Amino acid sequence: MNSAVFAESPAGTGRLAGGNPLVIVWRRRGLFILAAAVVFAAAMLALVTLPVRYLASGSIIVAEPETGLSYPPAGWAQKVGDPADLESQLLMVRSPRILRKVMDAPGVADLVATECAHSFKIPFVGTPCSALQPGSAELLDYLQARYSFIGAGRSRVITIGYSSFDPDIARDMANVLINVFLEDHRRGLMENRSTAAKSLEEEMLRLDGEIARADAEIQAYRSEKGLMQGANASVTSERLTTISQQLASAETARDAVEAILSTVKSGGNVAALPAVLESRAVADIKQRLAMASEEAEAAAVVLGPRHPRLRSLQGQVATLKHGLDAEIRIVVASAEKRFDAASETAKALRTQMDKAKTDVSASLGDETAIEQMVRDVGVKRAQYAALYDKRKGLESEERAMLGSTRLVSLAERPLKRFFPKTAPFVAGGAALALMAGVGAALLRDRWQPAAPDGTRPVGPAIIARFPKTAGTGDLRYDLAAAADNPTVQVALKRLLADIEGRCRSVLLLSAFAGQGRSFTAMALATAAADAGRRVLLVEGDMRAPQLGDAFGVHPRVVLQDVLEGRAVPQAALIRLDAPGVDVIAAGPAATDPADLLAGPGMAGLLDWAKSYDLVVFDSPALDRHMDAGLIAVRVDGVLCCTGEDDLRSAEMIVRRLGNLGANMLGLVSTQARLAEREIPQSMETGHRRRM
Known part of the structure; x- marks a missing residue:
């Protein structure tokens, strides 16, 4: 709490x-x-x-790329990349300039007049309908209050809405603003585009004329100097290149034939020359010679040396060898003729190349002049291409910017009310x-009122009242006297009935010593045992224990041993004079038991005690130590014992422990001045207990 x-x-x-x-x-x-x-x-x-209102809305999209463009123009790319562009369009569409154009649109004045005449109005509040004239500030404020604009972020969609009691008026007014904004946007983007395009076109026409004149001058100069242009260079240069290539081919062929003739003159293996090996006739004779030689060798093994068949084969072999030699001589003779022809060709080509070199040297100055003219024309062509690209980009940008704000959908008649x-x-x-x-x-x-008697504010509930007695200070004697007191027994039964079912473990505490805390704990435990409950009484006052001295028992295992983990709770149980009440005594006085009461030993003890119907804890007074507060936050409920003269202190304790999370059940008055009607005349006391 x-x-x-x-x-x-x-x-x-x-x-x-x-x-x-x-x-x-x-x-x-x-x-x-x-x-x-x-x-x-x-x-x-x-x-x-x-009043019911309807909202009609349409949508436009900003910076949408133009369909069919092969590349995005720079202007469009800049708009797409600018995150503030959507915000700027929102500012434009809600600007007074656009709304004033809406006011001037046909039919808007009639729609506003109809809407204003049928709208709900608070008397003497708002603008009268007669003031909503075209162009007036009142009409501008009226429209601004009813139009709504929403930007959809990265989707670049702007939603334009109008709120009205009439769905048809809401649709028409939303569409008027959409159409006005789109038209204004297109016209604004088209300004100065035609002037820039015209300037570029004039510059391109000038460059085109200069390029045409320069080409004509180059051709006339070539014709005058005889420097006709070939496929890749001038005709003279290409002719020199062709002659050089032909000369190289002729000299290569001559060198190859010369190598054959050198082999023949030096007596080398003529049959191994490439020209001989490449001859088809030589190859045929070699093949036939090989076959005839194989047959002759085979016949020599079988037939005699004078056999006609063997002699015939040997004659064929000799004839083929003679034919092979003759064919080789023919190849050599052909090589000599080719050598002579190649030498003559190379000589003629060298003469032509010398003449071509002379011609090229003579035209070098003219070619240099022509190259300079060609370079000048190339510069102008590059300028023309750059202007062409600019014009094309301007046209593409113009098309893209025309589509940078497009209609997504017009507003339709709303069927459901918006508000x-x-x-x-x-x-x-x-x-x-x-x-x-x-x-x-x-x-x-x-701010609850004071108590009915007017003495003090309503405070904690007193759930049990014990009569004020003399009190001897002997706990055992006082308990025995209480057993014979019908008033005390009635109060105990009321107290037990009040806490039963609400908590299993309960702590008895008090603000000061001598307020009946230990007496009430023992009496409550005994009353619960008399009612047939299994009860455990734990002496939680470890600083000033009194059960041992009062009843003359000094157990070996006490609460301190259980909390320190040296013994199990079962070993610490003792029985006093009260039947059905198990007791765990505190043992010798401890100097600082706060750590034990707040430690895991107490949690283990409470978990072990769940088998009991009721667990009652005694505790020291709160005016000296806060040990009771450590137990209060662990048990199911707390009872505060007090005298009627100390109710203020008891109320403070209840509130403070409640703030700490303790479940405060109420107060037990141990020094009550009972009225005559509160004292029972007779009761069945059962057996009497002496402790």
């Missing part, structure tokens, strides 16, 4: 009503329902009474109703 504000019910049986908002709302549920109902009814009334919408109104009304109900309950709880 964040706070601890309680209300006491009649007869001391009130329930804890802490600072938990849900608890507060439940306590103030009547106010919550009333406030929520009023707010929700107001929202539903607004839903049915507010008010049922679902958002119902959801919003429900949310506002919930917040109003909760707020009303919390505010009412914050």
Whole structure:
């Protein structure tokens, strides 16, 4: 709980009503329902009474590339790459200049007059319809309030909408602005385009004329000097190149034939020369000679040396060898003739090449002049090409910029109302109703009135009252006396009934010593055992333990051993005079048990104690140490014992522990001044306990 504000019910049986908002709302549920109902009814009334409006919207797209362009022009690429372009178009479309053009569009004045005449108006608020004249500032403000513009970011789409009570008027007014903006955009982009294109065209015509005149001068000069142009160079240069190539071929052929003749003259192997090997006749004779030689060798093995068949084969071999020699001589003779022809050809070509070189040298100066003229013409052609590219780019950019703002869709007649919408109104009304109900309950709880007697504000609930007794200081004797006191027994039964079902483990604490904390813990544990419950009593006051001295028991295993992990909880159990109550004594006084109470040993003890129906913890007074606070945040519920003169201190403890997360069940008054009607006249006490 964040706070601890309680209300006491009649007869001391009130329930804890802490600072938990849900608890507060439940306590103030009547106010919550009333406030929520009023707010929700107001929202539903607004839903049915507010004037209905329709929103018609159309869309345009900015910087869309022109279909069919082979490359993106620079102007279009710049627009696509500029993230602020969409914002600039939004500023343009909502600018007063465009809206004034809308005001001048045909039919707009009649649409506005019809809309204004039938619109819902608050008396003495807003602009009268008579002031909405074409060109007036009032009409401009009127249109600005009803037009809406939305940019769709990277998709470059602008949505233009108009809100009106009449769906037809909303559609027509939205389409008027879309058409006006598109037309204005196209006209603006076309300004100065024709002037730039005309200037480029005039410059291109001038360069074209100069290039034509220069080409004519070059051709006339060539004709005059006899320097006709070939495929790749001048005719003289190409002729010199051709003669050089022919001369090289003739000399190569002559050198090859000369190599054959040198082999013949030196007596080398003429049959191995390439010219002989390439001869078809020589190849045929060699093939026939090889076949005849094989047959003669085969016959010599079988037939005798004088056999006619063998002699015939040997004659064929001799004839073929003679024919081979004759054919080789023919090849050699042919080589000599080719050598003579190649020599004559090379000589003639060399003479022609010398003459061609002379001609080329003579025309070198004229060719240099022509090359200079050609270079000048080339520069002008490059300028012409650059101007042509600029003009083409300008035309492409012009086409692209004409399409940079295009219509996506015109507005259509809306079928559903834009405002008010049922679902958002119902959801919003429900949310506002919930917040109003909760707020009303919390505010009412914050400024709650004083108690009926007017003595103090309503404080923590006193869920049990024990009568003020003399008290001997002997815990064992006081418990025995309480067993014979019907008033105490009734209070214990009420206390047990109040906490039963709400918590399994409960801590008894007090602001000061001597306020009946240990007495109430023992009495509550005994009452629960008498009711048939399995009860565990843990003496959590480890700084000033008193159970051992009061009952004369000093167990070997105590709470400190369990919390330090030296023993299991089962080993620390002891039984006092009260049947059905298991007790874990604190043992000797500890100097600083805070670490043990906040450590894992306490969590283990609580987990082990889940088998009991009720676990009751005693604790030291809070005016000296905060040990009780360490236990309070771990148990299911906390009871604060106090005297009626110390209620202020008890209220402070309840609130502080509640802020720490402790479940404060209420107060137990151990020094109550009971009225006569609160003291029972008789009761069945059962057996009497002596501890």
